[in-house]
Amino acid sequence: MNLFHREKASAKDNAFVVNNKFPHPDDMRLSTHALCVSIGGNPILKHVNVDIPCNKITCIIGPSGCGKTTLLRTFNRLVDTIEGVKMTGVVMLGNQNIVAAGASELTEIRRHIGLVPQRPCPLPMSIYDNIAYGCRIHGISGRRKLDAIVEYYLRAVGLWDEVKDRLNAPANKLSGGQQQRLCLARSLAIEPSYLLADESTSALDPISSRMVEELFVKLKKDYSIVMVTHTLRQAKRIADHVIFMYLGEVIEEGDAEQVFNRPKHELTQRYLAGSFS
Amino acid sequence: MNRRLLKDRTAGYMMFFLTISSLLLVVTMGIGLYLKASPILEEHSLWDLLSASEWKPMKNQFGFFPFLMGTLWVSGLALIIAIPISLLMAIYLTEYAHSLVRRFVYPFLDILAGLPSVIYGVWGMLLIVPWVANVAAPWVDRNTTGYTTLACGIVLGVMVIPLLVSLFIEIFSNVSHELREATFALGATRWQTTKHVVLRKTAPGIIAAIVLAASRVMGETIAAIMVCGNLAIAPGSLLDACYPIPALIANNYGEMLSMPLYESALMFAAFILFFVVLVFNLFSRLVLKKIKTE
Numbered sequence: 001m002n003l004f005h006r007e008k009a010s011a012k013d014n015a016f017v018v019n020n021k022f023p024h025p026d027d028m029r030l031s032t033h034a035l036c037v038s039i040g041g042n043p044i045l046k047h048v049n050v051d052i053p054c055n056k057i058t059c060i061i062g063p064s065g066c067g068k069t070t071l072l073r074t075f076n077r078l079v080d081t082i083e084g085v086k087m088t089g090v091v092m093l094g095n096q097n098i099v100a101a102g103a104s105e106l107t108e109i110r111r112h113i114g115l116v117p118q119r120p121c122p123l124p125m126s127i128y129d130n131i132a133y134g135c136r137i138h139g140i141s142g143r144r145k146l147d148a149i150v151e152y153y154l155r156a157v158g159l160w161d162e163v164k165d166r167l168n169a170p171a172n173k174l175s176g177g178q179q180q181r182l183c184l185a186r187s188l189a190i191e192p193s194y195l196l197a198d199e200s201t202s203a204l205d206p207i208s209s210r211m212v213e214e215l216f217v218k219l220k221k222d223y224s225i226v227m228v229t230h231t232l233r234q235a236k237r238i239a240d241h242v243i244f245m246y247l248g249e250v251i252e253e254g255d256a257e258q259v260f261n262r263p264k265h266e267l268t269q270r271y272l273a274g275s276f277s
Numbered sequence: 278m279n280r281r282l283l284k285d286r287t288a289g290y291m292m293f294f295l296t297i298s299s300l301l302l303v304v305t306m307g308i309g310l311y312l313k314a315s316p317i318l319e320e321h322s323l324w325d326l327l328s329a330s331e332w333k334p335m336k337n338q339f340g341f342f343p344f345l346m347g348t349l350w351v352s353g354l355a356l357i358i359a360i361p362i363s364l365l366m367a368i369y370l371t372e373y374a375h376s377l378v379r380r381f382v383y384p385f386l387d388i389l390a391g392l393p394s395v396i397y398g399v400w401g402m403l404l405i406v407p408w409v410a411n412v413a414a415p416w417v418d419r420n421t422t423g424y425t426t427l428a429c430g431i432v433l434g435v436m437v438i439p440l441l442v443s444l445f446i447e448i449f450s451n452v453s454h455e456l457r458e459a460t461f462a463l464g465a466t467r468w469q470t471t472k473h474v475v476l477r478k479t480a481p482g483i484i485a486a487i488v489l490a491a492s493r494v495m496g497e498t499i500a501a502i503m504v505c506g507n508l509a510i511a512p513g514s515l516l517d518a519c520y521p522i523p524a525l526i527a528n529n530y531g532e533m534l535s536m537p538l539y540e541s542a543l544m545f546a547a548f549i550l551f552f553v554v555l556v557f558n559l560f561s562r563l564v565l566k567k568i569k570t571e
Contacts, residue, residue: 078458083376107464115462121455124478133473134463183459190463 016145018152021191022138028094028112028193029054030075030224035089035099037070039082044070046248048089052194052241057216057225059239059256061232063276067248068228072196074098075226076113077106093194111138114187114223116200120179122171123186127154127163130171130182134190153185157215177208184215188223195219197227201234213238232272236260244268303555310551313544320538326545332509339542341549346511347426347519348550351501352494354430354515359437359494360487366438367445372471390439398503401432406504409516419516424506427515432504433497437490444489448482449475481565488561492554498523522546 030052037045045067052058060068073079074091077098091098093112101109111134123130131150140146150167154160159181163174171182180200187195197216201209216225217238229235235242235256242259244252244267252259252268263269270276317326317339329340370379410423452475460470476483506518507528526543 076462078462081454081458081461103466107466110462110464115458117455117459117462119455121453121459123456123459123474125473133460134465137463137465137469137473186463 016148018145018148019191021135021140021145021149022111024191024193025094029092030113030194030226031092032071032074033090033092035071035074035091036087037067037074037079038086039070039079040084044248045074048248048250050243050250050253052224052226054193054224055220055222056240057220057227057238058241058243059235060226060228060243060245061235061271062245062251063271064230066245068245069198071245072198072226072228075194075196076110076115077101078115080106111190112192113194113196114190114192116180116184116187116195116197118198118200119203120176120183122174122179122182125171126168127171127174127182128167130186131189134186138190149189153189154182156188157181157185158211159185175208177204177211180204180208180212181215184212188219193224195223195225197225199228199230202230244271246271307548307551307555310544310548314541314548317538317541317545330511334536334539334542337538339538339545341522341546343509343511344520344522344525344546345549347505347524348495348521350426350512350515350519351429351433351505351521352491354426355433355437355494356487356491358431358434359441359490362434363438363441363445364483366442367449368471368475370442371446371449372467372475386439386442390443394436394497394500395503397432397436398500401428401500401504405431414516417516421516421518422506424504424518425516426505426512426519429501429505429519429521430515432500433494436497436500437494440493441486441490444486445483448479448486451482452478484564485561488557492557495521495554495557496523496550498527502527522550526550 032048032050035045035048036043048067048071050071060071062068070079074087075093075098079085079087087099089099093109096105096109098109123133125133128146128150131153132146135146135149140149151160151164154163159178162178163169166173171179174182180203184200195216201212204212213234216227219225220240227235227239239256239260242252242254242256243250244259244263244265246267252263252265254264259268260272263272321339326339326341327345328342329338330342331338331340332343370382374382405428406423408423409425409428410421413427414421414423414425456474456478457470460474465473501521502524505521505524507520507524508518509520509525510517512519526546529539530543
């Protein structure tokens with residue numbers, strides 16, 4: 001009797017938990033120190049020092065061409081795909097320097113830092129496989145586990161009821177807003193600590209855009225979100241922490257309430273007042 | 278009507294006419310070949326022609342089976358060699374290689390693709406044929422001159438690689454950058470990205486490219502003549518000589534003036550080739566359409 005009980009307990013210990021499949025180190029704070037990025041000799045980021053708080057929505061704002069997207073893409077090293085890119089300085093995730101990471105560490109780093117792209121970009125496979133893909137490439141297999149994962153994350157983005165009858169349909173048959181939520185679910189499924197959003201609502205209609213925005217607000221309980229946005233109003237609605245950039249430099253960084261209401265720097269004041277964009 | 282509009286309309290009609298006439302060309306070619314081939318079809322049944330193995334024009338025996346088999350063996354072997362190599366090359370060049378490598382390799386590929394096939398033939402005679410005779414055949418205890426199906430398949434396979442690689446490269450570069458980023462951002466390696474996303478996305482294009490290459494290989498004449506051995510037997514193994522259809526036509530056209538059915542037989546061979554390539558292309562279109570709608 002006793003033996004039976006213990007067996008059950010240990011079975012429970014090994015049980016698969018749908019939202020805790022991967023190891024999660026404790027301290028996963030993202031910060032940069034003296035980060036410089038240049039592309040083909042042109043400096044894009046100059047000496048950037050930022051500290052991204054956990055479980056908050058951090059909005060990176062600034063005029064076009066100020067390096068917002070480059071900063072975001074340095075966090076998961078997608079800048080590597082650009083030709084002639086050079087990085088110096090430090091980007092720390094926990095105790096790991098992202099800038100110095102080799103190819104084998106990169107795949108693991110990118111699991112910790114998810115990306116929601118600017119335009120919805122479903123992979124050329126079924127709805128089901130879009131969610132399962134990330135888990136499969138990180139070594140999770142078995143139909144039962146994957147079924148559970150797919151359902152869990154489709155529910156998390158409110159897509160389950162809309163697609164549960166056609167999970168095997170190609171993902172590009174979905175509407176733009178649905179596709180973007182699918183991309184979000186795809187990123188969430190590999191349990192990142194940080195979620196990068198590069199103007200993720202800009203290509204969507206107002207209702208879908210609002211839906212994704214609301215999801216971000218809900219998700220900050222479990223994820224830290226870094227968002228590049230062009231719309232100040234959106235930043236004002238959802239940001240907890242704001243980074244204002246201008247010409248590759250961080251001009252001001254701080255609490256959203258403070259940056260929006262009592263900006264310290266003159267440039268920030270002028271940008272918020274709309275005198276340039 | 279003012280002149281501007283008149284010019285516009287005339288240009289439009291003219292281009293339409295030229296485009297349509299190229300379509301008509303295919304149809305007239307098909308009909309012409311068929312008419313020229315019909316005398317032999319009146320004398321022998323289609324099945325007899327395709328299945329008989331005796332090729333003795335003097336005795337009025339026209340069996341196309343050896344030539345059909347020769348074409349099939351050679352094209353099959355060439356594609357088996359060329360497809361994996363060119364796929365891997367194209368994957369390397371588009372997904373892995375540094376842009377510097379690409380800048381050096383692309384011109385070479387273009388040169389290779391543009392080389393006249395007679396040069397591939399010479400290369401085959403100088404290198405592949407002796408290799409088959411001295412290395413490959415002794416290895417399996419066979420004795421050949423080296424002018425074999427194997428040599429022909431290798432030469433045609435190598436010849437079609439540049440074409441396939443550049444087609445594949447074109448197809449792969451059409452995959453959007455965003456799609457690659459999306460899977461990299463999930464932590465996929467380049468190989469995983471290639472396997473699950475790039476190849477999947479481009480599967481229809483890959484099939485179309487292969488069919489194009491197959492048509493090219495089946496119709497290749499000069500390089501094949503130079504290394505295939507030109508013996509009218511159905512090859513039983515890779516180390517037998519063979520005689521693909523284009524080689525048959527090119528070798529014999531002009532010598533058959535005295536025998537009326539001989540010309541008709543060669544036209545029939547050309548018609549078979551024409552028909553097979555046509556069917557191949559139509560089939561690939563169907564496959565493409567089906568994959569696209571799925």
